[in-house]
Amino acid sequence: MTVQTILLVEDEKDIRELLALTCKREGFAVLETENGAKALTLAREKKPDAIVLDLMLPGLDGLSVCKALQRDPDTAAIPVIMLTARGEEIDRIVGFEVGASDYVVKPFSTREVMLRIKSVLKRTSLVPEQTALASGAIRLDALRHVVFVGDEEVLLTVTEFRLLEDLLRHAGQVRSREQVLDAVWGYSFEGYARTVDTHIRRLRAKLGPGADVIETVRGIGYRIKG
Amino acid sequence: MTVQTILLVEDEKDIRELLALTCKREGFAVLETENGAKALTLAREKKPDAIVLDLMLPGLDGLSVCKALQRDPDTAAIPVIMLTARGEEIDRIVGFEVGASDYVVKPFSTREVMLRIKSVLKRTSLVPEQTALASGAIRLDALRHVVFVGDEEVLLTVTEFRLLEDLLRHAGQVRSREQVLDAVWGYSFEGYARTVDTHIRRLRAKLGPGADVIETVRGIGYRIKG
DNA sequence: CTTTTTTGTCACAGAATTGTAACCATTCGT
DNA sequence: ACGAATGGTTACAATTCTGTGACAAAAAAG
Numbered sequence: 001m002t003v004q005t006i007l008l009v010e011d012e013k014d015i016r017e018l019l020a021l022t023c024k025r026e027g028f029a030v031l032e033t034e035n036g037a038k039a040l041t042l043a044r045e046k047k048p049d050a051i052v053l054d055l056m057l058p059g060l061d062g063l064s065v066c067k068a069l070q071r072d073p074d075t076a077a078i079p080v081i082m083l084t085a086r087g088e089e090i091d092r093i094v095g096f097e098v099g100a101s102d103y104v105v106k107p108f109s110t111r112e113v114m115l116r117i118k119s120v121l122k123r124t125s126l127v128p129e130q131t132a133l134a135s136g137a138i139r140l141d142a143l144r145h146v147v148f149v150g151d152e153e154v155l156l157t158v159t160e161f162r163l164l165e166d167l168l169r170h171a172g173q174v175r176s177r178e179q180v181l182d183a184v185w186g187y188s189f190e191g192y193a194r195t196v197d198t199h200i201r202r203l204r205a206k207l208g209p210g211a212d213v214i215e216t217v218r219g220i221g222y223r224i225k226g
Numbered sequence: 227m228t229v230q231t232i233l234l235v236e237d238e239k240d241i242r243e244l245l246a247l248t249c250k251r252e253g254f255a256v257l258e259t260e261n262g263a264k265a266l267t268l269a270r271e272k273k274p275d276a277i278v279l280d281l282m283l284p285g286l287d288g289l290s291v292c293k294a295l296q297r298d299p300d301t302a303a304i305p306v307i308m309l310t311a312r313g314e315e316i317d318r319i320v321g322f323e324v325g326a327s328d329y330v331v332k333p334f335s336t337r338e339v340m341l342r343i344k345s346v347l348k349r350t351s352l353v354p355e356q357t358a359l360a361s362g363a364i365r366l367d368a369l370r371h372v373v374f375v376g377d378e379e380v381l382l383t384v385t386e387f388r389l390l391e392d393l394l395r396h397a398g399q400v401r402s403r404e405q406v407l408d409a410v411w412g413y414s415f416e417g418y419a420r421t422v423d424t425h426i427r428r429l430r431a432k433l434g435p436g437a438d439v440i441e442t443v444r445g446i447g448y449r450i451k452g
Numbered sequence: 453c454t455t456t457t458t459t460g461t462c463a464c465a466g467a468a469t470t471g472t473a474a475c476c477a478t479t480c481g482t
Numbered sequence: 483a484c485g486a487a488t489g490g491t492t493a494c495a496a497t498t499c500t501g502t503g504a505c506a507a508a509a510a511a512g
Contacts, residue, residue: 079335101335101337101338102337104413108414109414109416111413111416112413112414115408115413116413119408119413120335131247143399143400144398144399144400144449145400145443145446145449157444157445157468157469157470158444158445158446158469159445159469159470191471191472192471192472192473194471194472194489195470195471195472197488197489197490197491198470198471198472198490198491198492199470199471200489201489201490201491201492202470204490216488216489216490218479218480218487218488218489219487219488383457383458384458385458385459386458417460417461418460418461418462420460420461420462420500421459421460421461423501423502424459424460424502426501427500427501427502428459430501442500442501444468444469444499444500445468445469445498453512454511454512455510455511455512456509456510456511456512457508457509457511458507458508458509458510459506459507459508459509460505460506460507461504461505461506461507462504462505462506463502463504463505464501464502464503465501465502466499466500466502467499467500468497468498468499468500469496469497469498469499470495470496470497470498471494471495471496471497472493472494472495472496473492473493473494474491474492475490475491475492475493476489476490476491476492477488477489477491478487478488478490479486479487479488479489480485480486480488481484481485481486481487482484482485482486
């Protein structure tokens with residue numbers, strides 16, 4: 001996945017830098033401005049994935065910026081998170097009149113803003129992950145976190161579950177041990193590739209009669225039939 | 227248990243699926259169709275609690291569907307939320323002539339639509355039963371703020387109540403501690419995820435024989451059986 | 453203000469999970 | 483057929499996770 005960009009529009013330097021730092025720490029790219037007019041230009045030119053917008057800005061204020069963003073078809077789809085003081089007309093802000101996707105009330109914690117950003121990004125990304133996966137006699141439901149072989153529920157540990165999910169999401173494709181390690185264990189894992197083998201074995205044991213959907217591709221890795 | 231059902235009428239598959247996912251995540255049941263005529267049949271047969279209706283549909287368009295729903299006494303009471311493009315004659319849509327309960331302008335965020343649905347349901351549902359949730363021997367009534375295990379009333383604290391309510395609203399789905407914290411404690415809570423465990427424990431203690439509906443999903447979080 | 457209730461955090465023990473290494477079994481090229 | 487890779491199996495120590503009880507701070511009730 002590509003890096004997502006956040007546009008921060010806030011005139012108070014301290015707050016802006018704090019937010020910028022937090023966003024960067026979470027792996028986002030950051031654009032900053034203290035000015036409403038510049039925010040509009042930046043939004044149009046750079047198409048950020050989300051905008052964090054202070055309501056009180058010198059010159060063109062946050063409300064006007066937000067409305068302008070909504071009116072422009074180029075930027076209308078970008079979610080906006082408003083930073084507001086308590087008691088401001090939140091219904092109007094989030095309603096259609098202004099059109100913000102969400103808001104955070106000052107004083108806020110960076111954690112709170114981060115959560116809003118992530119939540120908003122999850123909501124607006126048009127590719128909802130498929131939650132139900134299946135192959136052969138095996139069914140996996142990521143939302144409910146259950147796996148069935150035929151009619152029988154199978155209890156998997158987290159790692160086993162994630163491993164099976166990764167294989168199913170790439171059903172038909174070979175997955176090398178390295179790919180699986182990156183996807184299931186994360187990039188920071190520094191262990192042996194053979195770890196995958198052990199978990200494949202445990203998976204097969206638990207899947208019982210359904211185990212034959214997992215094929216070994218010698219010299220490469222594993223693959224789900226299909 | 228009374229799960230509320232939403233009928234989604236939208237021909238663009240991506241949008242429909244995104245909305246469906248959002249509704250399901252919020253604990254609603256979902257019916258989907260891309261076709262105006264089928265929408266009428268479905269509405270009559272299944273009596274959904276709300277209908278989200280795209281204005282632009284191939285064949286029978288949204289306006290006609292909405293008018294037809296209004297004329298039929300079986301469906302006239304079902305609130306309709308229209309998805310419209312900007313600049314369409316919103317006054318007519320929500321007014322007497324067409325009779326939609328509310329509308330959302332494209333492009334919209336799922337959050338926006340969700341808020342409309344909930345607001346419309348709140349306005350139209352006069353039946354307190356619709357706030358009733360249940361699983362196994364446990365019944366929870368959000369409106370009256372009471373919980374029963376079998377015939378025995380159980381007194382819960384606010385936090386315990388909200389926790390149980392959140393789990394019940396996502397019955398069958400795993401809820402991670404993070405998700406629960408965000409939903410029950412709010413985004414601004416900065417505490418420890420293990421706090422959830424303690425409250426789960428207190429809940430289980432109070433639920434007594436009904437406690438077995440709360441399952442621990444090791445490595446992930448908790449889930450209500452079902 | 454005092455008492456009671458509720459709530460969040462912590463420490464700890466038991467249990468489940470996991471990564472690794474060592475050892476077989478199988479496959480493949482020669 | 484043989485040796486070298488490669489994958490399967492097993493056992494085990496280390497780690498991680500959850501349930502529990504205790505406790506102090508915070509909130510609510512009196």
